[in-house]
Amino acid sequence: MKAVVLYKTCSPLELTVSDIPIPEMKPGWVLIRVKAFGLNRSELMMREYEGNASYIRLPRVLGIECAGEIADPSDSAFHEGQQVVALMGGMGRSFDGSYAEYTLVPVKNVFTVDTDLNWNELAAIPETYFTAYGSLFQSLQLSSSDILLVRGGTSAAGLSAIQLARCTGATVLATTRKDYKREVLLRQGTDNVLIEDGTIKEQVLEIRPDGVTKILELIGPATLFESMSLVKQHGIVCVTGILGNQGTIADFYPIKDIPSGVYLTGFSSNHPTQKLIDEIFNHIKRHNLRPTISKVFALSDIGQAHQLMENNTANGKVVVSLNL
Numbered sequence: 001m002k003a004v005v006l007y008k009t010c011s012p013l014e015l016t017v018s019d020i021p022i023p024e025m026k027p028g029w030v031l032i033r034v035k036a037f038g039l040n041r042s043e044l045m046m047r048e049y050e051g052n053a054s055y056i057r058l059p060r061v062l063g064i065e066c067a068g069e070i071a072d073p074s075d076s077a078f079h080e081g082q083q084v085v086a087l088m089g090g091m092g093r094s095f096d097g098s099y100a101e102y103t104l105v106p107v108k109n110v111f112t113v114d115t116d117l118n119w120n121e122l123a124a125i126p127e128t129y130f131t132a133y134g135s136l137f138q139s140l141q142l143s144s145s146d147i148l149l150v151r152g153g154t155s156a157a158g159l160s161a162i163q164l165a166r167c168t169g170a171t172v173l174a175t176t177r178k179d180y181k182r183e184v185l186l187r188q189g190t191d192n193v194l195i196e197d198g199t200i201k202e203q204v205l206e207i208r209p210d211g212v213t214k215i216l217e218l219i220g221p222a223t224l225f226e227s228m229s230l231v232k233q234h235g236i237v238c239v240t241g242i243l244g245n246q247g248t249i250a251d252f253y254p255i256k257d258i259p260s261g262v263y264l265t266g267f268s269s270n271h272p273t274q275k276l277i278d279e280i281f282n283h284i285k286r287h288n289l290r291p292t293i294s295k296v297f298a299l300s301d302i303g304q305a306h307q308l309m310e311n312n313t314a315n316g317k318v319v320v321s322l323n324l
């Protein structure tokens with residue numbers, strides 16, 4: 001089969017397609033015929049530097065999610081030809097992932113879907129919408145009366161969070177570093193666009209003098225302290241992303257660093273369940289949503305697809321189709 005194998009960390013255009021054997025079946029795992037997959041920041045980090053980490057073993061087929069059909073259900077309750085999505089559980093990191101014609105995935109990371117989305121749209125959903133949905137509704141407990149600030153709004157996760165939040169009736173403020181991307185955020189339903197130019201605090205307080213009620217932090221620890229100063233009493237800040245290239249905080253002193261009466265939480269997409277995936281697809285159907293797709297590439301153009309993501313000009317989910 002054709003697959004994108006990471007042999008060593010490399011630049012986007014050094015990614016190539018290899019011919020490797022179709023994975024061998026084993027109990028508790030199912031074989032998926034991949035129809036399309038979305039790109040993720042974590043694959044970009046794997047390609048760029050994380051592939052050198054002691055806990056990663058190369059060569060590795062990249063890819064933490066996909067949409068496809070069951071090719072071999074093994075000993076599971078799935079049946080051949082069933083439409084599924086698969087995500088996480090070590091895909092593309094501790095075992096070979098989805099940048100391939102076939103991928104072998106543990107049963108617990110494979111989910112049935114009830115949807116009228118096409119394959120490319122479906123491929124844009126699993127990891128990104130699970131992350132956005134979980135951050136908003138599990139961690140931030142978002143409701144219609146909330147004033148939400150999304151930092152890193154033009155990321156695929158940010159755009160889906162804005163879309164999901166607007167369905168609930170919440171007011172949404174969102175940020176980008178680039179003035180020319182205002183339109184991207186407004187098209188998504190953002191009420192107020194803010195520019196990450198070092199004056200976010202002033203911009204928020206000008207629009208909302210008392211602050212906002214919820215913040216989805218996709219830039220991460222790099223802007224977290226400022227975000228915690230921008231929520232009202234009993235407001236919540238959820239750290240989900242690390243776009244600011246900082247994952248940890250040295251000498252974090254919770255008593256002093258978290259303002260009294262402000263809640264700090266996080267979200268990790270490590271534990272998807274069929275119940276949550278069903279909730280997400282019900283929400284998508286109920287509100288007639290379509291994911292914001294940047295561009296669809298063929299597998300042979302994986303280098304260009306990674307380059308688009310790395311350039312930060314995608315403004316939506318980058319998808320690779322196995323049917324092109």
Ligand SMILES: NC(=O)c1ccc[n+]([C@@H]2O[C@H](COP(=O)([O-])OP(=O)(O)OC[C@H]3O[C@@H](n4cnc5c(N)ncnc54)[C@H](OP(=O)(O)O)[C@@H]3O)[C@@H](O)[C@H]2O)c1
Nearest residue numbers: 041131154155156157176177240241242243267268269312
């Ligand atoms: N917690 C979890 O389980 C989980 C799951 C999925 C993703 N994530 C994280 O969520 C974040 C978004 O992922 P994604 O795949 O949706 O990303 P993406 O689509 O590749 O994000 C691209 C956007 O990131 C912004 N950006 C890039 N570098 C930045 C920087 N240094 N400071 C501020 N903004 C920057 C750019 O916005 P502008 O140019 O418009 O400013 C660009 O439009 C990532 O950090 C990812 O690791 C976490």
